[in-house]
Amino acid sequence: MDEMVKSMRKRKDETTVSLKLSAYRVEQQQSKTISNRYDEAQKTTTALAFSPLAADVRALGGDTVKINRAARATKGLKKDITIGEAVAVIQDEIK
Secondary structure, eight states, X not given: OHHHHHHHHHHHHOOOOOSSXXXXXXHHHHHHHHHXXXXXXXXXXXXXXXXXXXXXXXXXXTOHHHHHHXXXXXXXXXXOHHHHHHHHHXXXXXX
């Protein structure tokens, strides 16, 4: 995970791109390799359990459109490894 974050930060801070085609392709291949490792790590994670707050459920009333919209918004978050890491850090701090 740290490697992925460092490489993402490096790519964000890097503002120049090599004009040499072979060097550019090597950089792109390295980025793709790191991205594929991140995708594989994300696939192997266990899904987090999200549930709406009671106040949110009351605020939505019985509006199924709003309920479905809220469910779609959190659907992708259930397998997000960065959120999983954040939850693990908070749980460690609580203990």
